[in-house]
Amino acid sequence: MNLSAENLSWRVHGHTLLENVSLAVASGQTFGLVGPNGSGKTTLLRLLAGLGKPKTGRVLLGGTPLARMRQRHIAQSIALVEQQAETTDRIQVRQVVALGRTPFLSALRAWAKEDDAIVDQALVDVDMAHMAGRLWHTLSGGERQRVHIARALAQQPKILLLDEPTNHLDIRHQLSILELVRQLPITVIITLHDLNQAMTCDRLGIMDGGQLVGVGKPGEVLTPTRLQQTFGVQAELLAGDNGEQVMRFYHA
Amino acid sequence: MTFIRPHLNGCWLAPPMLLAALLAGTAIGETSISVDTILKVLANQLWGAEYAVDRIDAGIIWNYRLSRAVVAACCGASLALAGVVLQALLRNPLADPYLMGISAGASTGAVAVMVAGLGAGALTLSAGAFAGAGLAFGLVVLLAHAASSPTGGGRATQAAGAIILAGIAGSQLFNALTAFIIAKSANAEQARGIMFWLLGNLSGVRWADAALALPAALGGLLICLWHRRALDAFTFGADSAASMGIAVRPIRALLIIAMALVTAVMVSMVGAIGFVGLVIPHAMRFIVGSQHTRLVPASALAGALFLIGADILSRVIVPGQVLPIGVVTSLIGAPAFALILVRGRSAP
Numbered sequence: 001m002n003l004s005a006e007n008l009s010w011r012v013h014g015h016t017l018l019e020n021v022s023l024a025v026a027s028g029q030t031f032g033l034v035g036p037n038g039s040g041k042t043t044l045l046r047l048l049a050g051l052g053k054p055k056t057g058r059v060l061l062g063g064t065p066l067a068r069m070r071q072r073h074i075a076q077s078i079a080l081v082e083q084q085a086e087t088t089d090r091i092q093v094r095q096v097v098a099l100g101r102t103p104f105l106s107a108l109r110a111w112a113k114e115d116d117a118i119v120d121q122a123l124v125d126v127d128m129a130h131m132a133g134r135l136w137h138t139l140s141g142g143e144r145q146r147v148h149i150a151r152a153l154a155q156q157p158k159i160l161l162l163d164e165p166t167n168h169l170d171i172r173h174q175l176s177i178l179e180l181v182r183q184l185p186i187t188v189i190i191t192l193h194d195l196n197q198a199m200t201c202d203r204l205g206i207m208d209g210g211q212l213v214g215v216g217k218p219g220e221v222l223t224p225t226r227l228q229q230t231f232g233v234q235a236e237l238l239a240g241d242n243g244e245q246v247m248r249f250y251h252a
Numbered sequence: 253m254t255f256i257r258p259h260l261n262g263c264w265l266a267p268p269m270l271l272a273a274l275l276a277g278t279a280i281g282e283t284s285i286s287v288d289t290i291l292k293v294l295a296n297q298l299w300g301a302e303y304a305v306d307r308i309d310a311g312i313i314w315n316y317r318l319s320r321a322v323v324a325a326c327c328g329a330s331l332a333l334a335g336v337v338l339q340a341l342l343r344n345p346l347a348d349p350y351l352m353g354i355s356a357g358a359s360t361g362a363v364a365v366m367v368a369g370l371g372a373g374a375l376t377l378s379a380g381a382f383a384g385a386g387l388a389f390g391l392v393v394l395l396a397h398a399a400s401s402p403t404g405g406g407r408a409t410q411a412a413g414a415i416i417l418a419g420i421a422g423s424q425l426f427n428a429l430t431a432f433i434i435a436k437s438a439n440a441e442q443a444r445g446i447m448f449w450l451l452g453n454l455s456g457v458r459w460a461d462a463a464l465a466l467p468a469a470l471g472g473l474l475i476c477l478w479h480r481r482a483l484d485a486f487t488f489g490a491d492s493a494a495s496m497g498i499a500v501r502p503i504r505a506l507l508i509i510a511m512a513l514v515t516a517v518m519v520s521m522v523g524a525i526g527f528v529g530l531v532i533p534h535a536m537r538f539i540v541g542s543q544h545t546r547l548v549p550a551s552a553l554a555g556a557l558f559l560i561g562a563d564i565l566s567r568v569i570v571p572g573q574v575l576p577i578g579v580v581t582s583l584i585g586a587p588a589f590a591l592i593l594v595r596g597r598s599a600p
Contacts, residue, residue, distance in 0.1 A: 075497030103497030
């Protein structure tokens with residue numbers, strides 16, 4: 001399912017966090033969003049998830065404006081993994097993942113066997129099935145992040161939005177999550193800080209000061225000039241073992 | 253898996269426990285009445301049976317104690333539910349109608365109606381209490397919002413502190429307003445009555461009150477049960493709930509208004525009773541977990557039992573004298589609250 005944004009702007013207390021952002025993400029793509037801290041990645045992701053009404057512009061899901069859809073119907077197609085979502089409740093891993101079924105349940109549509117199967121599969125997908133009975137506050141940061149991703153997967157979304165999902169993970173889990181995300185047969189929009197990891201996305205959008213300053217294939221948009229302008233670093237390309245190119249960064 | 257499915261084991265325990273509590277509430281008091289007599293009176297009243305019972309006993313049981321126990325149960329259930337809902341929606345373990353100034357605001361509203369003499373029926377009192385409760389809650393939330401910074405990772409913890417501070421300010425303000433209204437407009441006899449009622453008092457309660465309390469409590473319970481999944485979805489905050497398809501603003505508004513209304517109805521009848529909304533939900537989370545499918549009915553039941561129990565205690569603890577029930581709930585609730593605070597520190 002396509003997700004597109006037209007001329008999105010967002011302001012808080014007179015500060016412009018997002019200005020005139022337009023973008024289109026085709027079905028099945030993994031679209032990476034990169035940019036320095038405070039460049040508007042998270043704000044853009046929130047608007048794409050329908051969590052706020054843009055000051056101008058609109059978000060279209062398969063051609064329908066989100067503003068005209070009910071939150072419940074949006075959630076049946078779009079799932080969001082926030083950067084930090086914490087709770088002090090005594091809640092088990094499996095119960096957290098089960099929350100992902102919320103958009104499909106109602107006071108009249110009760111929890112069913114198929115919901116159990118979906119939750120089981122989501123736990124397996126993120127390699128947390130063995131911790132299903134653990135309490136949330138006993139988990140490490142990386143485990144919590146994986147549970148959140150499983151919760152989002154339990155929504156069986158057509159579009160998955162991830163806000164720096166690798167932030168708290170050790171390198172092994174970073175790679176396994178990225179691998180998992182890449183293999184999902186759905187549209188993924190992911191914000192990342194690690195530019196080398198961003199290179200593996202199908203397409204990249206580069207955010208700077210609330211604007212989308214570049215969109216395209218990773219190799220085309222992450223140019224030395226762009227890295228200098230947006231991130232304030234110099235980079236050189238090194239040849240990796242299997243033909244991949246790896247970036248190394250220096251202070252500008 | 254078993255622990256996800258709405259488990260209704262143990263549900264069958266609720267009616268007998270409630271009935272036993274109501275019976276105890278009716279039997280125990282200054283004059284003890286045997287269960288046998290109570291059952292006879294009930295049979296007479298409910299099914300028109302014609303057992304011979306002492307007319308004074310019958311009057312005490314039917315007109316005085318049973319209605320009082322029923323209202324106590326409704327009140328306890330409602331306050332506990334208000335606590336559950338406020339804690340879930342505000343993501344704040346300390347949220348509670350009493351601490352957040354809702355009860356104080358409701359008292360002010362009710363007292364204003366009483367003193368102004370706007371035909372002090374149960375409905376007008378409730379309406380006044382609701383206006384006061386809404387005003388107080390709005391003020392407290394605005395103050396808390398202004399006091400906690402809108403950005404930053406420590407937002408939840410900051411907000412937790414801010415809302416309690418705002419609640420203290422709000423409670424003080426509305427208690428002062430209440431005192432002002434009493435001092436300015438009430439005569440000495442009115443003032444004495446109102447002061448006693450303010451601490452929580454069930455002695456004036458009759459069936460007319462129960463007729464209002466029962467639908468209010470049941471309505472509150474039904475609304476909470478209907479929205480149990482929405483309440484669950486707030487586990488990780490409002491944004492997370494929205495991303496799982498909850499229409500956050502309308503649902504939050506509906507639930508908070510419903511709880512303010514229910515609280516107002518109860519306060520207008522029995523005064524501001526503290527700690528029920530705070531302690532009962534926490535105790536129940538510990539026993540049945542934090543999923544609202546179970547937490548909502550468990551808290552309603554426990555709140556009802558707790559307040560019937562507190563009412564019994566208030567009648568027997570000092571022989572020949574009835575303590576305000578708010579004194580009893582605070583005597584039990586404050587230490588329990590301290591325990592929660594200390595325990596809460598060990599959980600990250």
